[in-house]
Amino acid sequence: MDRSPGEISGRARVFAVFGCPVEHSRSPVMHNAAIRALDLDAVYVPFKVEPQRLPEAILAMRALGMAGVNLTIPLKEIGLGLVDRLSSEARRIGAVNTLWWDDNILVGHSTDGEGFWRSLEALEGNLLRKALVLGAGGSSRAVCFALADHGVRVSVANRTVEKGQKIASEIMEALPHAQASAVSMEADDLRSAARHSDLIVNCTSVGMIPKTGETPLPPDCISSHHVVYDLVYNPLETRLLREARDRGARALNGVDMLVHQGALSFELWTGMTPPLDIMKEAVRGTL
Numbered sequence: 486m487d488r489s490p491g492e493i494s495g496r497a498r499v500f501a502v503f504g505c506p507v508e509h510s511r512s513p514v515m516h517n518a519a520i521r522a523l524d525l526d527a528v529y530v531p532f533k534v535e536p537q538r539l540p541e542a543i544l545a546m547r548a549l550g551m552a553g554v555n556l557t558i559p560l561k562e563i564g565l566g567l568v569d570r571l572s573s574e575a576r577r578i579g580a581v582n583t584l585w586w587d588d589n590i591l592v593g594h595s596t597d598g599e600g601f602w603r604s605l606e607a608l609e610g611n612l613l614r615k616a617l618v619l620g621a622g623g624s625s626r627a628v629c630f631a632l633a634d635h636g637v638r639v640s641v642a643n644r645t646v647e648k649g650q651k652i653a654s655e656i657m658e659a660l661p662h663a664q665a666s667a668v669s670m671e672a673d674d675l676r677s678a679a680r681h682s683d684l685i686v687n688c689t690s691v692g693m694i695p696k697t698g699e700t701p702l703p704p705d706c707i708s709s710h711h712v713v714y715d716l717v718y719n720p721l722e723t724r725l726l727r728e729a730r731d732r733g734a735r736a737l738n739g740v741d742m743l744v745h746q747g748a749l750s751f752e753l754w755t756g757m758t759p760p761l762d763i764m765k766e767a768v769r770g771t772l
């Protein structure tokens with residue numbers, strides 16, 4: 486049957502993001518932009534799913550024959566126990582952001598770590614040896630493992646130091662040649678860890694709208710040799726990034742990671758490489 490460009494036919498593949506809340510998700514805009522650019526017979530929709538109803542929502546995904554699903558806050562950890570198979574990446578970071586079908590097997594995977602690394606690879610001329618990672622939640626785990634996988638030494642700074650220590654020791658256990666440690670969020674500890682690092686990544690929510698006046702790092706920790714990467718993308722330029730730029734450092738916001746982790750999900754679902762620039766523009770247009 487002929488299909489005109491942009492048409493959603495009776496054969497359309499349905500993709501979705503499940504989250505709670507989900508209204509802030511940029512994934513529908515980003516994925517639908519890629520679907521349009523490639524003129525796929527598909528659509529990507531948001532569903533608000535309460536955590537306790539995720540098992541039902543995944544049964545619905547199976548019953549409805551949905552082609553792929555992203556999980557976002559606070560469902561990424563709950564999703565671990567609800568799939569037929571977990572990827573080794575999902576298992577080690579303890580989170581699932583992508584559900585995809587391998588034949589009829591529902592696989593839970595996380596594209597966050599590789600998405601982060603791919604967005605860093607786009608940086609030319611930066612040989613990274615050591616990173617200071619702020620925060621020890623879910624996104625920090627993905628970032629820390631991705632860095633350690635690629636031979637970057639990691640210091641995890643967190644308000645609750647034990648959580649940073651847990652990530653560091655799990656990395657050392659999983660990757661025998663990796664070097665990882667934990668530090669507190671005290672200014673002196675941050676200064677010392679930053680001095681020995683070439684990359685600083687903010688994986689906390691500090692600085693995100695509406696509290697845009699806050700920063701997780703005293704500005705004097707930053708110097709011009711640093712790459713400062715804030716996973717926050719709303720606002721596009723956080724206080725941390727503004728201070729990094731003022732100090733001559735290279736500043737990166739969270740849009741790139743968002744786009745790369747989304748592109749990796751899209752590749753798993755469709756086998757196609759989506760247009761990153763178009764996805765990025767679509768996200769930026771919402772900010």
Ligand code: ATR
Pocket residue numbers: 619620621622623624625643644645648688689690691701
């Ligand atoms: P995500 O999935 O985005 O990583 P998360 O798992 O809730 O979110 O983790 C949030 C991280 O931001 C945690 O490391 C948290 O520190 P604690 O473990 O001590 O709670 C950190 N964080 C949140 N608000 C913070 C604040 N005001 N100051 C410092 N750290 C903060």
